Amino acid sequence: MAHLPFCASIGQLPPGDNTPSEHDGFVIITADSSEGMADTHDRRPIVFAPELAREWLNLAMPKERTEQMLIQQGEPIEVFEWFPVSKAVGNVRNQRQR
Template identity: 30%
Template sequence: MCGRFDQNDIARRYVAAFGWADAAYRGQAEPTHNATPGTARLIFHMHGGAPAAEDIYWGYRPSWAVGKLPVAYQARLEKIHGNYWRRLLQTGRAVVPAHGWYEWTGEKGKRQAWHIHRKDRAPLFMLALASFAPARDHPAEGGFVLLTTDSQGGMVDVHDRSPLVLEAADAATWLDSDLSPEQAAELARALALGPDCFAWEQATLASARPAVKAAPGAGAAAEAAPAAPEPAPQLSLPL
């Protein structure tokens, strides 16, 4: 489901990998191998018709939902046409650049962290929905969620949900305000990268960046990878 992700590079290099030469960058988020919900992270979106890269709070809940619904950190692709998400699908499409994300397997107390990334180790671009309204009482009023879909192939062994990842050019099209919500959702379904594009490796829970062991059939050699403390449970609202 992507409870943490690896955003370990600086904004300028993520912007270059995305193919944006003139994006306005506003923000101070430091690169990290362990981006957590409830923190401000770098995202891409269109602002007034121009490319923008800025730090937005990871988590979303509108002010009217306080006391009724928890803060959400993911949204299911199959639910984004509902009333809760439709406004963001129209006006708040965004992209989160990263070098991978984490999932956990195993029993409580013996959980194993997995670092999932592109086989070519290139940056990946995860689809998101965001509210850019000023946050009055809680930062989640102006936050983002990652879009998830059913995992496919061998990735089901790690988690049954995965973030939607597109190639840079397709992710840029997702941001196009001329796309209707229906067209944007169809683009996400049709062009999301499949499991053959990814590798997943065990990550230890130590504070350093130790060597990791590649999962059988994951298609990547063992090498240094970030540590990943187990996250608290995160919510993807079924709305």
């Protein structure tokens, strides 16, 4: 992949006065893993090319276009290079650098 990855996500941020709310936060949207990635994890983030990332940020985008982008236009798994890591990497109790 020759560009930075843009992960599809949705979220809610504090209003202009930055008053936090219990509903603030975001999630990264994932899809089923396929091919070699399925051996490692059953989900993978949906990643967009830069031009689609700009479109994704359009709050007025119709629901149908959103679904089309998520289902059909994420970067294919072939553009990524996957690396196995220790289970300690994903363990929140692990505080050591590796």
